[in-house]
Amino acid sequence: xxxxxxxxxxFFKEEGYLVLESILNKEELKYYSxxxxxxxxxxxxxxxxxxxxxGAVGQKNEKITQxxxxxxxxxxxxxxxxxxxxxxxxxxxLGDDIELDFDMLINKAPNTxxxxxxxxxxxxxxxxxxxxxxxxxxxxxxxxxxxxxMWYTPKSHLLEVLPHVQTGTKGALKCEGSEANxxxxxxxxxxxxxxxxxxxxxxxxxATNDNRRAFITNFRPKEMIALERAKGIDHSGEREVxx
Numbered sequence: 001x002x003x004x005x006x007x008x009x010x011f012f013k014e015e016g017y018l019v020l021e022s023i024l025n026k027e028e029l030k031y032y033s034x035x036x037x038x039x040x041x042x043x044x045x046x047x048x049x050x051x052x053x054x055g056a057v058g059q060k061n062e063k064i065t066q067x068x069x070x071x072x073x074x075x076x077x078x079x080x081x082x083x084x085x086x087x088x089x090x091x092x093x094l095g096d097d098i099e100l101d102f103d104m105l106i107n108k109a110p111n112t113x114x115x116x117x118x119x120x121x122x123x124x125x126x127x128x129x130x131x132x133x134x135x136x137x138x139x140x141x142x143x144x145x146x147x148x149x150m151w152y153t154p155k156s157h158l159l160e161v162l163p164h165v166q167t168g169t170k171g172a173l174k175c176e177g178s179e180a181n182x183x184x185x186x187x188x189x190x191x192x193x194x195x196x197x198x199x200x201x202x203x204x205x206x207a208t209n210d211n212r213r214a215f216i217t218n219f220r221p222k223e224m225i226a227l228e229r230a231k232g233i234d235h236s237g238e239r240e241v242x243x
Contacts, residue, residue: 016157024190055171102235113205118177133197157198
């Protein structure tokens with residue numbers, strides 16, 4: 001099982017993100033790649049949880065496909081490598097009471113060149129007394145500048161959540177941010193980056209001929225998950241600034 005070094009834990013605490021290489025081996029990556037394609041081609045019907053994060057309307061093809069709660073449709077993934085390993089890392093970073101809150105798929109289709117705007121994940125969530133939260137962004141394809149890898153603003157998780165607005169119709173939330181004071185995180189397939197719920201991040205559009213697929217797992221304390229569910233929040237797809 002994963003065991004982080006003190007240096008890694010300190011880096012995450014201070015900077016708000018942490019890169020881990022090759023969290024998935026080649027065989028594991030093959031499983032997730034095939035599963036992902038089953039979602040994208042509708043072999044697995046995820047229409048209830050599927051939307052276009054670009055917020056555009058009246059278009060035939062999605063630019064940024066988001067599929068919420070893939071593990072609800074394919075429960076077996078909860079016992080597979082990605083969920084098990086990323087849960088272990090999340091617990092090492094934030095504590096033994098950390099559990100999986102929700103998961104999702106986000107793909108940037110080829111040559112769509114549509115950014116995911118600057119935002120903090122916490123802007124999507126209700127205000128909770130325990131703010132420990134971490135997301136793991138695992139690259140299924142190589143992620144680099146030209147196809148929309150992640151950018152993070154170091155130490156932004158130490159600040160208050162910025163004002164956010166919604167893009168388009170049911171599009172992603174956005175706030176102010178800049179590449180100038182941020183770092184670009186390029187990843188090989190099977191590698192990942194963990195980021196704090198308050199970390200400011202964004203990605204450029206995909207200007208290549210290939211997909212940019214990411215499998216994302218999100219974690220927080222068990223009691224805070226129970227609080228969300230009691231308020232009717234299950235992360236099934238609504239995107240609005242919550243208070």
